[in-house]
Amino acid sequence: MRFAAFGEVMLRLSPPEYLLLDQTNDLRMDYTGTGVNIMANLAQFGYETSLVTVLPDNRLGQVAKAAIAKYGIKTDLLRFAHHHIGSYFAENGYGARPTQVTYQNRHHSSFGVSNHEAYDFEKVIAESDLVQICGISLSLTDDTRDAAHTLAKKTAEAGKKVCFDFNFRPSLNTEPDKIAFMREQYEKILPYCDIVFGSVRDLTDLLQLEMIGTEDELIIQFMDKYQIEWFAGTRRFSENKQKQQEGFLYSREEYAVSPKRELTILDRIGAGDAYAAAILTGYVERWRLQETVEFAAMNAVLAHTIHGDVPLTTKEQVFTVLENPGIDLIR
Amino acid sequence: MRFAAFGEVMLRLSPPEYLLLDQTNDLRMDYTGTGVNIMANLAQFGYETSLVTVLPDNRLGQVAKAAIAKYGIKTDLLRFAHHHIGSYFAENGYGARPTQVTYQNRHHSSFGVSNHEAYDFEKVIAESDLVQICGISLSLTDDTRDAAHTLAKKTAEAGKKVCFDFNFRPSLNTEPDKIAFMREQYEKILPYCDIVFGSVRDLTDLLQLEMIGTEDELIIQFMDKYQIEWFAGTRRFSENKQKQQEGFLYSREEYAVSPKRELTILDRIGAGDAYAAAILTGYVERWRLQETVEFAAMNAVLAHTIHGDVPLTTKEQVFTVLENPGIDLIR
Amino acid sequence: MRFAAFGEVMLRLSPPEYLLLDQTNDLRMDYTGTGVNIMANLAQFGYETSLVTVLPDNRLGQVAKAAIAKYGIKTDLLRFAHHHIGSYFAENGYGARPTQVTYQNRHHSSFGVSNHEAYDFEKVIAESDLVQICGISLSLTDDTRDAAHTLAKKTAEAGKKVCFDFNFRPSLNTEPDKIAFMREQYEKILPYCDIVFGSVRDLTDLLQLEMIGTEDELIIQFMDKYQIEWFAGTRRFSENKQKQQEGFLYSREEYAVSPKRELTILDRIGAGDAYAAAILTGYVERWRLQETVEFAAMNAVLAHTIHGDVPLTTKEQVFTVLENPGIDLIR
Amino acid sequence: MRFAAFGEVMLRLSPPEYLLLDQTNDLRMDYTGTGVNIMANLAQFGYETSLVTVLPDNRLGQVAKAAIAKYGIKTDLLRFAHHHIGSYFAENGYGARPTQVTYQNRHHSSFGVSNHEAYDFEKVIAESDLVQICGISLSLTDDTRDAAHTLAKKTAEAGKKVCFDFNFRPSLNTEPDKIAFMREQYEKILPYCDIVFGSVRDLTDLLQLEMIGTEDELIIQFMDKYQIEWFAGTRRFSENKQKQQEGFLYSREEYAVSPKRELTILDRIGAGDAYAAAILTGYVERWRLQETVEFAAMNAVLAHTIHGDVPLTTKEQVFTVLENPGIDLIR
């Protein structure tokens, strides 16, 4: 099974040990992004994965390429042009203090200014069985929207699978009527999609589907409308101030929910991508829904315990923790 | 509103990542002290603040000055003389292991050997609306006592506000009858004070006020005696091994108590100063007592989640957490 | 009271701040091992301690020696030969993610290829009152088995005390019938032992003693059989997902159990050695069983809050925490 | 004497210890720029200095402000708007390997998109005696050109001194005929300038002045044309593979050249700004030309031995090294 992901690579800069940016001169540099995260996790799981993006044609592009290769992702679909990489600063939270993310210019990044002409989508599709398209590309610029729509359409037409996540970031959209604008984008891409990650709120608030019956019915209605095979996501709870999370997964015939899992959070960012990677694993391995959602929920739990956005879990590790609750030492 | 604080600047040296001093050669250097902490926090809150102290007339004094300026505190009231800065080592605790603080020589520091003649208190008072005097200066040396008493008297006589905190450190006093000695000091300074931070225990054990009725009555009796406007402090609890804290605040007419807040502690030291800075904010902004104490209690909760003694919170951050309980990511 | 320990010194390499090995180029280097841990802790407690082992005859041996001296352990019984030190990588766990230990070649280490001829056991015994023998040496190689058996026999014959811990590591044994093989080893060494650390499971699964009555009866039966003075160990519990631990301690006349203590874990490895060191302290100080087991259980709690394997607690610190529950700052 | 500088604040990110960006995840963060460098050095020299720039209105702007305050520069002329700060990565060279600087997007930085309306130039001029304008602002964007020209004109008209440096960066200009375009810019600003930093090559290649006689005559011709008071710069040599540098300084009546000084380079960037700050010091202190140029050349030598762009030398330090050649330890 060969996966490819289309999305932006971002430079993440974070101070060490829960320090604030004004408390230190030291930063940790990582290269990340929804596509990187999902492909890296799938590579850890043993699959062949590629990244489809444009990196700066300078030292930063080379360094990002090396980081991507280190995750086990294939780099031959990367393109290099322009001179800017989007970046963000993450000041890691602790206790009641939330993690603070500050974005630097994303709209003018090498990815942000590249439309479909920057890529060789035919090659991408020829070398992949499933293409993941990050929803942020629909918010970013006209160029990234163009590329995302083109890729989704071509992939579907080639009979390959398309996976999409909503990932709506209101702060990135500058249009006067964001919601209407984004609804249009989503409606344009969804007909080409087979697997979708999102929440009920994405369906009601973004797609403005009307909630007539239960949430389950709404989801099935959505899946039927766009001929979606799998729809998945997570829900968070807070019980006695302890954060918890469960995963859900729908096919058009049935659905499954994972047990609620307590979250001990080392790094909040990227855990959703771990969930997605694990769901895709169940999909390509043809695991049962329940098996898949439990694996994915635990993978997300573990991703919360790993520094940085990129979930470096292995299948074996997820199974070990599922089978040995409370295990705290492996020799 | 212009604030000034009189107090010692100390060099804090702490090993990284919960290591003990004999486990590493690496130390983190910070410049701290009650005055620094309160002024830094008020500067973060948007006020003009100054520090009134004597720093060594050498590289360490220059470095301390740079650190103070970085916190946004004005440095033109600083004086430079002698060659020693008081310092302490903090080995950060974890779980059942308490934080261990080891002091180096404070009595011979540039601050410790400077009496009122080292300062230009007229300028201090002319450029400030409220002067905070750290109670530790009453314990330290004859010189610092002299300076503290002189400054309190002159400030009050000039019609500016005086804020005082008890901050009794038995280990710093070497007099045979510490309590009697310190009681005398407190009785001498309190008539000049408008805002006082302390606990019921300070009133009964140090001032040796007799507890006849309730704690509330004792506090009001104390405030009446010295014509104190606001009296404030915090109380700690332990429920199911979870540490909690509440703040209290008295005017002579009414009082307010914050909800109990759970403490997740990254760094224990300096959180009391965050509480004080926030109370002073409510005072100068003429917020209601309840509003003030809730803001202050949350500010103290957040200060526990920040490395080092200096509470680098902002008003906006405190309000965000008050209004969005459980929020753990801000983009 | 003079203690000596026979066992391997290992090089521990761990990435900082809960990072995985593929996330960083930085490692922390420590020298550790059951013998090092117990002797270091006893040295912190004020006793004279020595280590009996073979280190590489190169820079690593010198560096290991310096690390051992830093712990306050005497180094004149060390021997230097060959060129390899056993090592392991520890990726520190967080929340649901277990700590992952990866061993490098232990069988060919300087310790692993040294039999009793490499040592001057007469000198060891002459200069010690109690010799601790780590059970791992019975699993490792024919050479280490030879040395351990020889040392136990000679120590007992000289009228000095022998302390032994089971410490069975199935992954180190390569014999076809591990259990039978190890049972033979244990049966050979136990007649020389006075203090033994282990669990009921060691008695039933390794020694294959039959559980007829209660666990207490089984333990007494075992102690009677081998004329053991003290038998001690710990038991772990999980209540509401909070890990807890209690210690137990048997003489042939009575036994004691500590209160269950909650574990907040900074570093999982080496806490059992802290428990052993504290039990030995009670033994040589002739403390009562109950006093000893409570001291030991709290020492183990504190060891969980210290980075690395070596428990750098002091007696004073353990007593302070026992007497002031919840204390989180010492100045 | 009160100085102000107009120019961009940049975020500098550099890996530690001569490592390349693909060899580490660690970066050092500094805030820098010609204006920052010169004002910081003058503040170290004991003068009042301010920075006139636009910083992002987010966490990065706050952090940059704290860094600027730490250098002793006044921050009340700073403005906060937009969300991007220009940044660059510096991979420090060693031996034959040159330092590699990689710029990220500067054109869309908060500074780059701000014209004169973003500032309160009246206040800048009222609070300053000399305004330094960085020539890079003429290359950057239409907005920065507008701001620079406006400020130069207003400052001159108010009878305050204007200092300008050529600082031509061809890579920043995107106009078809860069040289002609930049010549026009320089000709527009020079009539308002009193002190100019540059080289003979700037006069011949950028201003396209014709070299008829000697270099000295060309410089005087240039100074006469624009009524420049002081013109200064440095020249580099390489003798026996040892890098050397000398400074020159012209008034319209006389000129001075410093001895050639050997360069031992720890950090190449920012040393020119140290030279400029020292020349300005001689200017405001009315030192003789020769005295000034020797002080400035040594200040530049020392700046090459300090990490980062910001020259943290003191007057006392420069004099000590001038008076004690070869001194390598001060206690």
Add this chain to the structure above:
Amino acid sequence: MRFAAFGEVMLRLSPPEYLLLDQTNDLRMDYTGTGVNIMANLAQFGYETSLVTVLPDNRLGQVAKAAIAKYGIKTDLLRFAHHHIGSYFAENGYGARPTQVTYQNRHHSSFGVSNHEAYDFEKVIAESDLVQICGISLSLTDDTRDAAHTLAKKTAEAGKKVCFDFNFRPSLNTEPDKIAFMREQYEKILPYCDIVFGSVRDLTDLLQLEMIGTEDELIIQFMDKYQIEWFAGTRRFSENKQKQQEGFLYSREEYAVSPKRELTILDRIGAGDAYAAAILTGYVERWRLQETVEFAAMNAVLAHTIHGDVPLTTKEQVFTVLENPGIDLIR
């Protein structure tokens, strides 16, 4: 052009900043080895490269694989078996203090215990045009000798190019008559080799060729005997205590020598591999000998200025420094 290298991957552990191992707990971890170094450099130069080796089948093997992928080397020819990776500690020298390398067990590493059966040499040869075989494999163990000889023979028989370097490490050989033993090994492999790296001393001392005429004649005689196409190496000089190096390169028709280049050494290890990678580049690009040797000598100069063994230079960088002597800043 597709390259493959056969050789051991070693774990290099070095303390930071010229510290000794007993001065710090911090180590930098790198994965290195002659094969890694040459393939990494060739990958930086833009070629497809693969590594042929056996890594441990555990976390260390995975981490090593990630490191190799980060260098741009293909990882699909890697094999995973056993549990040990050879390692060494490098204490970086300074001035008169030499770099101290301490090896840990190499003979029992996963590579050391693997003979030709561990590999799929057919696949290696099918996917490569030139195979580099590290001479250390002839010194290490019977298994590595077997694998090296088998691979050389099969590669030559398949009509692909074989590159070999002498790289004699006397400390690795334990045979009674090392020289005779190794001579036999070399004589066995050389008939299959096309490009050889070595020195005149390798020819006289190891191969025991008799020096009758000049060095040039000896080299030609050696090349004729084994039908070697290219023979290359470096020579070091010390002039006025300044270290210098030149490269030489022989075809059977002509030879070339580079200018002597001064060495400023940041890290001594691995620079020879940079030289080899650059010679191979000239070979496959069919550059003239003189052009090749100058490129290679400068590449080696630059490799001395980069931390670690792996030469992360690019072609563009080498040409820039060749064409701009003394350049110390690139923006």
Add this chain to the structure above:
Amino acid sequence: MRFAAFGEVMLRLSPPEYLLLDQTNDLRMDYTGTGVNIMANLAQFGYETSLVTVLPDNRLGQVAKAAIAKYGIKTDLLRFAHHHIGSYFAENGYGARPTQVTYQNRHHSSFGVSNHEAYDFEKVIAESDLVQICGISLSLTDDTRDAAHTLAKKTAEAGKKVCFDFNFRPSLNTEPDKIAFMREQYEKILPYCDIVFGSVRDLTDLLQLEMIGTEDELIIQFMDKYQIEWFAGTRRFSENKQKQQEGFLYSREEYAVSPKRELTILDRIGAGDAYAAAILTGYVERWRLQETVEFAAMNAVLAHTIHGDVPLTTKEQVFTVLENPGIDLIR
């Protein structure tokens, strides 16, 4: 041969990588002092060494003790009292920028306030063959002078050797007529001394001996006057801006001078102590003067290449470098 040293242990705090104190929050902590340095080096050379000093009776004292033990120095002559350790900050120089040392309070350190009553000098003398007394103790306080004089007298009277170094630090003396005061101190201690480290300038300026003939004659006159066995020191030169150093060594019959050695300086502090330790080695080993002074001069050269004050050289290393000039890699 058993050595003991009497002197202060100081805490050294230095920023990493040539950074200034205002450029970083990171410090490296070391425990140092003339006595520590000489004893540590002699311990590395294989001798039994002890330190005679008073350390603070708190965590810092314990940490200092661990550091001393790590150097291989025996710790049983240490005493623990009071709460302060003298400290200094070292900002490492580079090129023309000198190393800047800033002392914190030494006069009130545990060592500074301890006179001979704090020690068990009988035990010191009984357990030592040669006692080294650091001359700084004559400058520091009345208490340290008392202790130094007492120890020198008692050691000489017991027939053990006394070694003394001038080590005059004008900044530590506060007496009105420093030179006369110190001359008196020196004249009081010299009659008990056997080996003295100093310079001709110490003899002329401090002892105010009149230079009538040559320097050699002056030294012999001094040695005769006080019955000194060996007098040794170093001289520095600067040739072509390259720093050089030679050692000299006088017995009363002959003298020897080492070759001039070039200095490549990583850390300037403590190199004199390496020279002293090596001279003492020659003394106890009864090496010839020339052999001794060459060994000592090279040991000092190597000490300049090691971070921190403590010279961690070995005899073997010194001989290797003496015998293999230019060697830069040992495997």
